[in-house]
Amino acid sequence: MQFHIQTDSEIPVSKQLYDQMLFAIASRQFSPGHRLPSTRQLAMQTGLHRNTVGKVYSQLELTGLVESVPGSGIYVRSLGHESNHLIADAQIDPRLPAIDLVSQSLNTLLAQGYSLNQARELFLTEIDWRWRCSARVFVTVPRNDLGAGELMLQELQQSLGIPVQLITLDKLEAQLVQSRAA
Structure with missing residues (x-):
């Protein structure tokens, strides 16, 4: 890198x-x-x-x-x-029902013969797919630092494979109000 x-x-x-x-x-x-x-x-x-x-x-x-x-x-x-x-x-909070649900799902996969690594890959693949379907990434920089923003934008687009948008800090709040997933 x-x-x-x-x-x-x-x-x-x-x-x-x-x-x-x-x-x-x-x-x-x-x-x-x-x-x-x-x-x-x-x-x-x-x-x-x-x-x-x-x-x-x-x-x-x-x-x-x-x-x-x-x-x-x-x-x-x-x-x-x-x-x-x-x-x-x-x-x-580790006492939340979501923690138990994840633990139960993992136990079910292990009981069905999946390894920990396979279960991890299943979870990550599903999460990644859902994230990529809805996510947008905003790169925010001060107006006077657009060059740094452009560098970050290029690297993120290349690495993540999802839409990446450069926004100056003064316009970020308005953009977040309009966006559902960022």
């Missing part, structure tokens, strides 16, 4: 890299178990200082998305860690 850092942007370079790393993990360009580039490699690739890259990796580690293995490198955590992190972020 190519990282695009704009040093003349109002957004701090560490925030730009952090957001792009999050996107790479969320879009599975960096899938669970993927070894991230070393701080030296990523610093050379992006033109950032090695300490800045290290700070971004530390932030990712604090969120639970990556883990540092001493002497080996930094790796994207497995799905089990990601799902716990996402449930905590989304503030989903």
